[in-house]
Amino acid sequence: MIKTKTWIMIFAAMLLIFGAVSFWSFTRPSKGTVANIYVNGECVRSVDLSLVTESFEFTVETSAGTNVIQVEPGRIRVKEADCPDQVCVHAGWIADSANPVVCLPHRLVIRLEKNGKSADGPDAVSK
């Protein structure tokens, strides 16, 4: 039987360590400025945020539902979604975060990377 005091010490140490690591994880910068939007692990669209001069919106349809994605110069967010938990909408804008925006119910992920991963390449200029 492990003493209650020992358990508390273990968890306090874990809180400190993982708290520090999460701080690092949330503040570390992204590798690039290209926002790749993935559905089911496949990149459906790429936008180079550094080339965006005017804001625009587009809709991504997945088999589970739709997400309206809004792009502004240098940043991107999920503006609306018909998923039940709305975590992706509440996540707000990302501009230089290495942590992706996710909509788990729709299996949609927005990741900031160095290069465009969609078949057409980054399309900030054309749209």
Added chain:
Amino acid sequence: MRKKIETKRITMDAVLTATALVIFIIELQFPEIIPIPGIKLGLANVITLVAMFRLGPADTLAILLGRILLGGMFSGRIISVLYSLAGGLLCYGVTLLLRKTVSESQIWVCGVLGAIAHNVGQILTAVALTRTPELFGYFPILVVSGILTGAFTGGIAAFTVKKTKKLWE
């Protein structure tokens, strides 16, 4: 005599499944104040813990699976069932292993380690479904939230187990 015990057991299982289901559905109505996927209180785990320490592993598994499947149906979030199953079963496994290691006043420890295991299960599912290994970036913050929420729900479970002693005899 044996028949009477069986009836009581089935009734207990049913009541606890219903209670867990109601807690689960009510918690879904809470606003998502923290915009990080996977962070929630997990109040329904109170019932899992109470069942594990008062009824045993088999009944607990039945209650857990009943709650997850019915919860998915009642809330209309069928996609979430996969996440709940992965998290719930890992949490169940950890609680089962710890059952003999902790005393009744240490049930909150099961709450903490169970919550961490639950979050690990959900991340693994999310990584597999979205094929995005970057989601492991959420692992540290989910350990932190698991410790805090697990201690809270585990504390409630320890209190409930203590206060309802007479109910199970």
